[in-house]
Amino acid sequence: MTSDKDLKHVLSLYFVMGSQDVGLYDPLTTLEIALKAGITCYQWREKGAESLTGSERFAFAKAARHLCQTYHVPFFVDDDVSLALELNADGVHVGQKDEIAREVRQKIGPAMWLGVSAHSVEEANRALVDGADYIGVGPYKPTQSKADAESPLGDTLIRTLAEMNYPLPMVAIGGVTPADVPTICSAGAAGVAVISAISKAADPAMAVERFLSQSNDF
Numbered sequence: 001m002t003s004d005k006d007l008k009h010v011l012s013l014y015f016v017m018g019s020q021d022v023g024l025y026d027p028l029t030t031l032e033i034a035l036k037a038g039i040t041c042y043q044w045r046e047k048g049a050e051s052l053t054g055s056e057r058f059a060f061a062k063a064a065r066h067l068c069q070t071y072h073v074p075f076f077v078d079d080d081v082s083l084a085l086e087l088n089a090d091g092v093h094v095g096q097k098d099e100i101a102r103e104v105r106q107k108i109g110p111a112m113w114l115g116v117s118a119h120s121v122e123e124a125n126r127a128l129v130d131g132a133d134y135i136g137v138g139p140y141k142p143t144q145s146k147a148d149a150e151s152p153l154g155d156t157l158i159r160t161l162a163e164m165n166y167p168l169p170m171v172a173i174g175g176v177t178p179a180d181v182p183t184i185c186s187a188g189a190a191g192v193a194v195i196s197a198i199s200k201a202a203d204p205a206m207a208v209e210r211f212l213s214q215s216n217d218f
């Protein structure tokens with residue numbers, strides 16, 4: 001199993017995308033552009049009314065997993081624990097409304113990373129007890145990419161958890177742009193998780209470069 005230091009780096013620029021999130025390019029082209037440009041991990045998140053189903057969904061996940069392997073970038077699966085196991089993903093991410101994190105940890109064992117979304121200190125502590133390796137905190141700002149997103153938190157929860165010496169690395173998600181990176185990192189996050197600022201950018205490679213240039217730690 002890789003160390004916490006490695007996971008912190010992996011979480012620096014966490015690109016999240018499903019086929020429903022793309023802009024100018026098709027999903028796999030968008031992913032490959034982002035991988036080449038330097039994202040540090042990728043989460044396959046196929047979700048919502050316009051997402052793929054059945055064999056197309058599986059084919060996309062498999063191709064995305066393969067692309068990540070080619071670029072030596074960790075591949076995470078949102079929600080779908082059995083697909084994560086089938087594709088031998090590097091990690092799985094679950095929200096508060098998904099499968100209970102403790103049960104997910106039992107299914108995936110110790111070798112696969114587990115991320116959990118948290119919107120409060122209580123949820124963050126529960127994630128820790130349940131065996132999470134990192135937490136996603138958000139939404140940071142309003143977002144168009146998640147229909148049922150909670151109210152924006154800004155950097156308040158990250159700051160609070162950092163002051164409590166919360167031990168797991170944190171990533172901020174929701175409406176994050178390159179300009180937000182310094183505030184988010186100085187609040188105590190290991191990195192940022194981003195959908196549209198990369199996937200819908202006119203130039204996704206330049207968007208990735210802008211994110212990466214915002215922190216010396218990335």
Ligand code: TZP
Nearest residue numbers: 143145146174175194195196
């Ligand atoms: N969880 C909280 S906000 C969000 C998720 C999956 C969507 C983030 O997308 P964007 O486009 O970066 O705001």
Ligand code: MG
Nearest residue numbers: 079094095098
């Ligand atoms: Mg989820």
